[in-house]
Amino acid sequence: MKAILLEKAGGPENLHLTEVDKPSIKNNEVLVAVKAISLNPADVKPKYVDEMLNSMYGEKRPVILGWDIAGTITEVGTDVTNLKVGDKVFGMVNFPGVGNAYAEFVAAPENHLAIMPETISFEEAAATTLAALTALQILSGRINKGDKVLIQAGSGGVGHFAIQIAKKMGAYVIATSSAKNKDFVLSIGADEHIDYHAQKFEEVLTDIDFVLDTLGGKVLENSVKVLKEGGTLFTTLDKDLPEDANAIVADKNLSINNILVHSSAEDMNTLKGMLENGSLKPNIYKTFAFEDMADAHTEVEKGRTVGKVIVTL
Structure with a gap:
């Protein structure tokens, strides 16, 4: 599968599109074919400093950044009870921790995801996650x-x-x-x-x-x-x-x-309800293609976004 790897600490020029193995899932996880990713300062800022990267990802390089995804489930673990293949889902995966979100496929715990409202796009769903x-x-x-x-x-x-x-x-x-x-x-x-x-x-x-x-x-x-x-x-x-x-x-x-935000399907479902009743609407500032991830990072680094920057696959 395609993924964006950060080879070493530094600027957006250190983000590289490459081929890696598709992740395997644990019994409590699902495999999500990612359609949209949301970017955050928490994605963008730590990549410049080894100490910050080490605290979040360990010392192994390269790493796959990101936590916010929306996509379609292609595989479910044996202990998964509330989600099934074909469900459209969104969530913040493994935060705090390693989400590996900048990829075509992401392994995500069931209890970090919610089923998307039928009335919103993958881009809008991905936006309504960490922030x-x-x-x-x-x-x-x-x-x-x-x-x-x-x-x-x-x-x-x-x-x-x-x-x-x-x-x-x-x-x-x-x-x-x-x-x-x-x-x-x-x-x-x-x-x-x-x-x-x-x-x-x-x-x-x-x-x-x-x-x-x-x-x-x-x-x-x-x-x-x-x-x-x-x-x-x-x-x-x-x-x-x-x-x-x-x-x-x-x-x-x-x-x-x-406060440090944490992954939660319960809270994601609260957001889902707000999206469905119209009391919450994400604003998508700009959208970038997956291969233009470096440009998306540069946009977030400007600190002038109105709402969210989204990357699509």
Whole structure:
């Protein structure tokens, strides 16, 4: 089968299309003929640094990157009970761990996948995986109706899903983005938009119940300033704060947390239901052919995607 291999740490030029053996499946796994792959910063950033690659994939090279897939099942393991050959499925495979998603065929545990809604494409299904799961797993059980929720980078992969999910939970949603993406974030459910180029959110917002951050750094540091007493912040990055920000956290009794998304068929089926009832819609920013994976990585590295970048097979 065809696969994209990363031969060594470095830029997109180190991604090579080649022929490898088709994977064999375990008793609890299915073999998926992949039709679409979604890219994430978690795919793109670690490839530059050996230490990051080693922590995620071990020291063996080459490696096959990626976790987000949609496709059709061609083989099922003996212990698989809820999926069958011919089912169209989508999911985030083996995260955290090795997903081997940049390939024509992927071996995936049954409990990492959901059957695709009939009304969406493989591209839309692949898009609604790691980023959507991240938003769902952060917000689920933590948002109450009427809460004021701030979504940082609202036009990004996680952000655009988080806006929609928080809105479905009954929140009043404020999102930051550039001015050019204002209409987009408002169209998917944000009640209020802040242009981070023209406004400092920490100077115009107060009494926020919940912040979802995917940017870290000064954005994370300034986010604690807008939270109300007892408010909550979740970041997808390092939650370490400087001394002055920690003083605010202590004074206001804030809860500061980070989270690592995990594979889950249960959560994938929640997303499936939202896709089916129209409360969640992925935005596909650009689509690339499988052989143009390096160009797809370059696009994600620009940090300007609105929604998701997709690769098709």
